Amino acid sequence: DSGVTQTPKHLITATGQRVTLRCSPRSGDLSVYWYQQSLDQGLQFLIQYYNGEERAKGNILERFSAQQFPDLHSELNLSSLELGDSALYFCASSVAGAIHNEQFFGPGTRLTVL
Amino acid sequence: QQQVKQSPQSLIVQKGGISIINCAYENTAFDYFPWYQQFPGKGPALLIAIRPDVSEKKEGRFTISFNKSAKQFSLHIMDSQPGDSATYFCAASSNYQLIWGAGTKLIIKP
Numbered sequence: 133d134s135g136v137t138q139t140p141k142h143l144i145t146a147t148g149q150r151v152t153l154r155c156s157p158r159s160g161d162l163s164v165y166w167y168q169q170s171l172d173q174g175l176q177f178l179i180q181y182y183n184g185e186e187r188a189k190g191n192i193l194e195r196f197s198a199q200q201f202p203d204l205h206s207e208l209n210l211s212s213l214e215l216g217d218s219a220l221y222f223c224a225s226s227v228a229g230a231i232h233n234e235q236f237f238g239p240g241t242r243l244t245v246l
Numbered sequence: 247q248q249q250v251k252q253s254p255q256s257l258i259v260q261k262g263g264i265s266i267i268n269c270a271y272e273n274t275a276f277d278y279f280p281w282y283q284q285f286p287g288k289g290p291a292l293l294i295a296i297r298p299d300v301s302e303k304k305e306g307r308f309t310i311s312f313n314k315s316a317k318q319f320s321l322h323i324m325d326s327q328p329g330d331s332a333t334y335f336c337a338a339s340s341n342y343q344l345i346w347g348a349g350t351k352l353i354i355k356p
């Protein structure tokens with residue numbers, strides 16, 4: 133158990149809908165990362181927050197947005213969902229914002245768009 | 247230039263053998279190279295990482311070999327065990343973003 137929690141574990145929705153994925157980092161970790169993992173593919177970095185502020189942006193679509201709240205939990209919002217958005221979404225946390233800090237991954241949220 | 251190319255895509259090794267997974271990169275600014283291990287249904291977990299100022303790092307049965315001039319690095323798993331069966335990802339970074347390889351599915355046959 134990494135100490136990172138993600139909810140929900142599974143999510144099934146329809147095209148055009150909007151969903152929110154939630155992540156609670158490990159106690160004491162200030163940085164949160166979001167990744168997308170499509171079937172049999174590697175991880176695509178979406179976005180990083182550090183202590184409430186956006187730190188880095190990867191291949192995140194304009195339909196997707198995220199935020200980190202004062203209590204350090206984070207939410208990833210996916211809107212106007214398309215079939216191709218079906219994937220595993222992972223949240224990771226690290227103690228600080230530097231990339232060489234070990235990232236601890238949550239169990240993921242499996243999103244299925246029908 | 248931001249890519250990390252990982253090979254092979256899949257690998258089957260006999261128990262007790264050596265598993266070798268390779269990665270190559272282009273961006274010479276990369277200065278941190280971790281390997282992550284992912285079991286089915288779980289998130290990735292850091293296995294071992296290296297900085298480019300050393301050519302090799304060993305932790306138990308896991309070794310990273312790093313060739314700065316060739317811009318390549320590899321993971322060696324000695325005395326491979328069935329419990330090592332997992333997907334392995336290499337990654338590289340220079341700033342705040344990890345660039346990930348596509349992953350290698352490793353199966354260790356008993």
